[in-house]
Amino acid sequence: MTNILVAYATKNGTTREVAEAVATAATAEGAQVQVQPARAVRGPLTGWDLIVVGAPLYSGRWHRDAHRFLARYRDDLDAVPVAVFGMGPRRDEQEAWLRSSEQLDRALDRQPWLTPVAVGLFGGADRPRRRGIRADLRDWAAIGEWTRKVLAISGTV
Template structure:
């Protein structure tokens, strides 16, 4: 099958929108590489019969990958194993090796239960805005023991790294 005819579903889960924007950039980069990339929320992904490959992106919350992304892959494990799957997570709020490694461990744990062999697994830094937190997250961030306590708004998403990952991914999804 030629690259031009390959269809890729880019499914994302998000709570505050930052992962959606990353998924958009990934879909756009794959589109520039000649794929037909369709962007969908994970919970509305439908069936994947029409897609040759799957990219699933979701944020980490309290050590877990967003449940809508997990559910998408867990509910259709056979379909997931039948095509190349790439996954990414948003999480660390600072571009620090320790935070990134902790997030990688969180993502790997989430994927362990799925018995899936993704062609690529990546963690990107995320975005945080205390003024937009939902009640539960706000209460949590307000606890003195929380790592979010007192953190200012930040956006550590590295768009150059995100686009170059997506471009490099194109080679693995062929």
């Protein structure tokens, strides 16, 4: 059985929903998946065949819980395939996507020891509201496809 940990950071909950969608897609492929807030994960991180780390971008920065998770478990993560994803942008414009992609690249530059098997950028979403228009650029089909690609690349299916 393939064991996958999906560790996420979030402020408003929309990244948790993506982490759960990744878990749903991986479970459908036959994996056993645990979804946990990155800050709640207790190591050592042994026994995982793949670890997915997801976090939103805020003001150009990747959520600090993701950075902390990577730094804290660096030694363990060296020994297992790691895939990462970011959330953003908020506007569906080419320039905004490019900027978010650069922000995520810069964030990953801060972890030069890490070579992710895949890096995803899934679009941002406003927190749910009762009234008014809520931006939500998340593409659930693309998230499922990304998950299946990651499983194939990391040899876990």
